[in-house]
Amino acid sequence: MAVNKKEWYLLYCKGKEELRALTNLENQGIDSFFPTMKIEKKVRNKLTCKDVVIFPNYLFVEIDKDTANFNSIRSTRGVIDFVKCGATYIKVPSGLVTELKVKQACRDKAENAVVAYNEGESVIIQDGPFKGIEAIYQCKDGLERSVLLINLIHNVTTMSIANAEIKSKSLC
Incomplete structure (x- = not known):
């Protein structure tokens, strides 16, 4: 019986390079995630929607501490280092990451199902x-x-x- 020994850790990334780090980590076969949300901004008097990272410069990664190559992950493009407390790497509760993923999926689904109402309706x-x-x-x-x-x-x-x-x- 195979037991999932993977745990979620937190990475600190270079400024605005979360997507680059995520892409490079996924190319290495590492499950990673950063939550985003859409916000409306007025740019040059035009209303535009933009994806914004909820936790700038941070990325969640799921790895098995016994088999993962921490040096390889640390030297991935876009990544600065793991978030640590002293010499120990900070683990993120899997329930928290699962909840963030569920909320992300709900937000994305709700944005796609927007009903347009007319003024005065x-x-x-x-x-x-x-x-x-x-x-x-x-x-x-x-x-x-x-x-x-x-x-x-x-x-x-x-x-x-x-x-x-x-x-x-x-x-x-």
Whole structure:
């Protein structure tokens, strides 16, 4: 019976070279990962989406400490060294890396499934404290949120709500 003895370690990379290090490590057959997220930025008055590394200069690698060549990993292009505490390499809990990978996959899936609403369209809030309340879509507020007009106690209020929590009234 084969037991998986691989553990996750943290590497410190050269500035903005996480992708280069990841590519070179995968060419060596080493499983590596760094979480990213998309953010909207205004560049020259144009709104653009850009992938940004959540932990700049850091990369997670899964290796078997008994068989891995630490010197080879350390001398990989883009890598500076392992993160250490004294002389011991810092191990990252596998549950943490798994959770980061799951959240990354969910974020990527949610970004691909964005529903576009038109200004003035009636929507219904599907989740959260305002569940069931009808609102009017105003505009998007970043990648994951939208600005809605809500009538609460005879007072019209603008509110930013997560896109996952709203649904078009015409689809109900």
